[in-house]
Structure formats: C-alpha cells, structure tokens
Amino acid sequence: MPDRRFTAVTTALTGLLLLGSAATAHAHGDTIHLTVTGVSAGHPVTTATWEDDGHPVDEKVAGTLTATSADGTSVGPWRFVPVAGEPGTFTTAEALPAGRWTITAQTAFPALGRAESQADVAPASVAPSPAAPTAATPPAATPRAEAPRTESDGGPGVGTPLAIGGAALFVAIGGFAAFRVRRRRNRPS
Numbered sequence: 001m002p003d004r005r006f007t008a009v010t011t012a013l014t015g016l017l018l019l020g021s022a023a024t025a026h027a028h029g030d031t032i033h034l035t036v037t038g039v040s041a042g043h044p045v046t047t048a049t050w051e052d053d054g055h056p057v058d059e060k061v062a063g064t065l066t067a068t069s070a071d072g073t074s075v076g077p078w079r080f081v082p083v084a085g086e087p088g089t090f091t092t093a094e095a096l097p098a099g100r101w102t103i104t105a106q107t108a109f110p111a112l113g114r115a116e117s118q119a120d121v122a123p124a125s126v127a128p129s130p131a132a133p134t135a136a137t138p139p140a141a142t143p144r145a146e147a148p149r150t151e152s153d154g155g156p157g158v159g160t161p162l163a164i165g166g167a168a169l170f171v172a173i174g175g176f177a178a179f180r181v182r183r184r185r186n187r188p189s
Contacts, residue, residue, distance in 0.1 A: 028053055032061075032113030034105045039119050042095030046080070046105045048088045048113060056088025063107035065092055070100045080107075098123040 029052030037045050044065055048057040066076030080090035098121050107113040 028055055028057075030111050032057055032107050032111045034063075034107065034113045034115035036103045036105055036115055036117035036119065037089075039096065039121050040091065042097070042121055043091045043093075044096065044103050044105075044119065045083070046090045046115070048090065048107065050111075051113075057110070058087035059110055061090065061107055062109035063090060063105060063113070065103060065105045067096055067101040067103045069097075069102075080105075096121045 028050035031051040033049050033051045033054075035047045035049075037047055039045065044067070046063075046065065048061055048063070049055060050057060061080055061082075063080035064077035065080065066074065066078070068074045075094070075096065078092040078094045081093055083089040083091055096119075101119050101121060102116065103119055104116045105114070
C-alpha cells in the first residue's frame with residue numbers, strides 16, 4: 001500500500017510543479033492578438049502581439065493565413081513567414097491575386113490567436129510571379145509608427161520561473177522525504 005501512496009503523492013507533486021511553472025511561463029498572457037495590417041505587393045501582412053500587454057510576439061510562431069474572394073474563390077492555408085527586422089510581423093510567401101478578399105489569420109503556437117479582415121488587392125500592386133518573394137526573403141511590410149520601447153518590455157526573465165519551480169521542487173521533495181522517514185520510524189517492528 002505505501003507504494004501506491006508514494007506514486008500518488010509523487011504524481012500530484014509533479015503535476016503541481018508543472019502547473020505552477022506553466023502559469024509563470026506565460027508572462028505576456030495566453031492569447032495572441034492578430035491584426036491583418038494590409039497587403040504589400042499582394043502579400044498579406046499580419047502583426048502578432050500578446051493580448052495582455054500588447055508586446056510583439058518575438059518568438060517562433062506557427063500560424064496560417066487563408067483568404068476568400070468576393071466570388072467565393074478560396075486560397076490557403078499559407079504559412080506565416082516572419083518579416084526581417086520587424087518583431088511580431090508576418091507575411092506569406094504566396095501573393096493574393098487582384099480583387100477583394102476576406103483574410104483570416106490564425107496561430108496555434110506559442111498561443112492561440114485569430115483575426116479576420118477585408119482587403120482590396122489592386123492589379124498594379126500584385127508583383128509578377130518570378131519576383132514573388134520566397135520564404136527566405138519576405139517582402140517588407142508597410143512602415144508604421146511603433147510605440148517607444150523600454151527596458152521592461154522583455155518582461156521577467158526565464159530564470160525567474162525556473163528558480164521558483166526549482167525551489168518548489170526542492171521543498172516538496174524535502175518535505176516528502178521527511179514524511180517517509182518519519183513514517184518508517186513510527187512503524188511497529
């Protein structure tokens with residue numbers, strides 16, 4: 001019977017440790033706010049910020065974009081391609097043909113996010129196929145004003161949640177070990 005209790009307590013402590021560190025790992029929040037900011041040479045441009053604090057999502061993002069024209073033509077899903085030098089800004093390697101489009105952007109990692117927007121793609125703004133950018137060279141997005149950045153934009157460091165998790169694990173293991181030693185001493189021989 002003691003083995004089952006040991007397993008149950010160990011499982012519970014591990015679960016608490018994992019849940020405790022997961023809550024602190026999302027310092028920015030657990031939802032991404034997506035905005036389709038426009039179309040550059042036929043390539044939709046999307047920005048991703050954290051819902052809770054508005055900071056750009058400056059880590060790897062798994063996201064897709066689909067579009068439906070006014071006549072019902074559907075394209076995508078196309079993968080997000082990061083725009084170099086613009087944290088939290090993404091485009092696609094593929095370009096939309098001329099027309100009016102309903103664009104839907106979605107992310108799955110590092111958090112869920114979804115946005116839908118209307119965009120008009122003019123025939124003159126669509127780049128010819130041979131000059132279409134590849135995943136290695138996405139087009140530059142339309143310039144926009146950025147909020148001033150401060151040193152606190154980075155949020156708490158990665159070390160803080162790890163230190164708290166490590167301390168919690170150390171205390172939990174120490175407490176459990178003391179419990180087991182005490183229990184063995186109190187057993188009848």
